[in-house]
Amino acid sequence: MKKIIFSFALLSFMFLGVSFAFAQEQPATTTTPITPVITAKPAPKPFDPVCIQNAIEKRDTAVIAAFDKFSSVIKSALGVRKDALKAAWAKPTAKERRAAVLAAWNAYKKSTREAVAAAKKERKAAWDQFRKDRIACKDKEVNATSGGEHIGFDGF
Template sequence: MIKKFIAISLLSSFLVVGALPLAMAETTTTSTPTSTPVKTHKPHPELHAAAIDVTCIQQAIDTRDSALSTAVDAYATAVKNALSARQSALKSAWALTNKKDRQAAIKNAWLDYRKAIKKARKDLGTARQNAWKDYYSSKKSCKVMEGEPYGGQGADANL
């Protein structure tokens, strides 16, 4: 008796599930899309090519990229100095005969190196942000409102 009940229940559920898409297809309605008015935008006078002060924006780009180049040079110098200091400190540490003193000196050499690298990265990030902030300010004074579609500040995020 229970087997018959389960079989009938399964069969009826399959029929309902199978017939459901057919029932839904019969009740669908079609609608015609309504036309919406097309908005036309007038270009801003600031964006028009004749209104852009090309010399001004070129100077802003030169200033920004020079600042970024200087920041990268300073970062590279700081990393080289950190590596040199680490090298000297580790060589001196390994020359120590007392094991405790040697381990402490090695630990301090690595800690100092990590601090120097962290500071160099922070200084680079700050310089990068300042260069872009100054660029955006200069760009605004040049009356250029356009963005840079294939670049921008994010392109220099990995410097």
């Protein structure tokens, strides 16, 4: 039994010695650090403020003209409605009055819908042309289309 314990102890010390030999650190290899290459950005293109000012002038003049046209059409439609309603209430029977009042309101709704649609179309055309003009100016730094695009009367 003593021989077995002695053999076991001897083998344990041998394996322990071998494991310490494998645990030694390997010599470190030196590597050169990788340095990032920084490239300079190209110089910005020269900015022409007159070009964008002309585009803004053109856009806003077109929007003002569209709103003026819209306003005059609505004013005219209100006058026609007023006269048609006054004439409707002059009818002798309730059936005729009801039909005339309904016709007056339907004509007014139709003319206002057409005016709103035309004004939206003209406003959109003015903004689309402005975007094209702005791109033609090569003005990539100023985002002049943000804000104020959808302001107006009745979704105009």
